[in-house]
Amino acid sequence: MRKKVIAGNWKMNMLPNEAIDYIQEFTPLVKDTNNEVILCVPYIDLFYALLNTQGTNIKVGAQNVHFEEKGAYTGEVSAKMLKSIGVEYVIIGHSERRQYYNETDESVNKKVKAAFENDLKPIVCVGESLEEREEGKTVEKITKQTRLALEGLSNSQVKNTIIAYEPIWAIGTGKTATSEDANNSIKEIRKEIEKIYGKEVADEVIIQYGGSVKSSNAKELFETSDIDGGLVGGASLKPDEFAKIVNYDK
Ligand code: PGA
Numbered sequence: 001m002r003k004k005v006i007a008g009n010w011k012m013n014m015l016p017n018e019a020i021d022y023i024q025e026f027t028p029l030v031k032d033t034n035n036e037v038i039l040c041v042p043y044i045d046l047f048y049a050l051l052n053t054q055g056t057n058i059k060v061g062a063q064n065v066h067f068e069e070k071g072a073y074t075g076e077v078s079a080k081m082l083k084s085i086g087v088e089y090v091i092i093g094h095s096e097r098r099q100y101y102n103e104t105d106e107s108v109n110k111k112v113k114a115a116f117e118n119d120l121k122p123i124v125c126v127g128e129s130l131e132e133r134e135e136g137k138t139v140e141k142i143t144k145q146t147r148l149a150l151e152g153l154s155n156s157q158v159k160n161t162i163i164a165y166e167p168i169w170a171i172g173t174g175k176t177a178t179s180e181d182a183n184n185s186i187k188e189i190r191k192e193i194e195k196i197y198g199k200e201v202a203d204e205v206i207i208q209y210g211g212s213v214k215s216s217n218a219k220e221l222f223e224t225s226d227i228d229g230g231l232v233g234g235a236s237l238k239p240d241e242f243a244k245i246v247n248y249d250k
Contacts, residue, residue: 004222004229005162005206006246007038007061007123008236009091010045019045022239023052029243031057035229037246039236040091040123043077050086061089061123064097067110079111079118090115091231093149094125095168105148112149116157123162123231124149125210126189130169138167142185143192150193158197163189163207164231170211172233176221182209183224190226215244222248 014022019041030037040061041049049060066076082090092115093108108124115122126145128138142165150158165186170177177185186207194202209221210231221227236242 002204002206002228004035004249005038005208006035006222006229007040007089007091007162007164007208007231008242009040009063009094009210009231009233010042010236011063011096011233012042013237014041014045016045016048019048020052023049023058026239026243027053027056027058029239030246033057033246033250035246035249038089038123040089046082046087047085059088060086061091062087063091063094065090065092065111065115065120067107067114069114079114079120083118083120087120089121089123089162091123091125091164093145095127095166095171099168105145108145108149109151112161113152116153116160121160121162123164123208125164125166125231127166127168127171127211133167133169138185139188142189146189146192147196150196155197155201158193158201159204161205163205164210165189165207166210166231172212174212176212176214176217177209179217179220179224179227182211182221183226186226213245215241215248218245218248 038059038061040063062082065079069080092111097103112122126142128141132141190202206228208229208231209227213230213232214235
C-alpha cells in the first residue's frame with residue numbers, strides 16, 4: 001500500500017519568526033498521523049524550519065534548486081547546498097516556476113537528476129492549463145511532462161520520485177478538480193510510468209494532487225484509488241487548517 005504524502009507549499013510567504021511560530025503550533029497537531037508530512041518553505045526559512053522540526057515527524061523541503069553543483073549562478077542554490085543543511089525534499093517544476101522563470105521540461109529533468117545525485121527527494125509538478133484542458137490535451141500534456149521529467153532515471157529513482165499533478169487552472173483559484181477527474185488524470189500518469197518503467201515502479205510511485213486542496217475536500221480527494229496525498233499551497237499557510245488536511249483520515 002502506498003503511503004499518503006501531504007506537503008505544504010508555502011510559496012513566497014512566512015518570515016523566519018512566523019515559520020517558527022507556525023511549527024510550534026503545528027507540531028503537536030500532526031504528531032500522531034500515519035501520513036508523511038512535509039513543509040516546503042522559502043530558502044530563508046529552511047534552517048529555522050529544520051532546527052524547529054528536529055525530533056518530530058515533520059520533514060522539510062525547498063521549493064526550487066539549481067541543477068549545477070556550484071559556480072557563477074548568482075542568486076541560485078544547489079542540491080548539494082540544500083542537502084548540507086539537512087533538507088530532504090525539493091519541489092521541482094512548479095507551474096509558477098515554469099510560467100514566470102522559464103522552467104522547461106529539460107531544466108526540470110536536470111534538476112531532478114541533481115536532486116538524486118545529492119540524495120534529495122524531488123516532488124515534480126505536472127499539470128495542464130485551462131486552454132489545454134478545453135482542447136482535450138490534458139492527458140497528452142501531463143504524460144509528456146512526466147516522461148521528460150523522469151528521462152534517464154533508474155527504476156529505483158523513479159520509485160523515489162513524488163509526482164504532483166496540479167492542473168494550473170486549479171492552483172490558487174478555489175477551483176478544485178473533482179476527485180474523479182483528478183484520480184483519472186493521475187491514473188494516466190501512472191499508466192505512462194508503467195509503460196516505461198514497469199508495473200512494480202508504477203504501483204509504488206507516489207502521485208499527489210494539488211490545486212485548491214483544503215480541509216473540506218481533502219478526504220474526498222485522498223480516498224480515491226490513485227491520489228496519494230496532496231501538495232497544498234494556500235491552505236498550508238494556517239497551521240490548524242493544514243493539520244486538518246494532514247489528519248483527513250482521523
Ligand atoms: P493552492 O496551491 O493549494 O493554493 O491551489 C497549490 C500549489 O501551487 O502547489
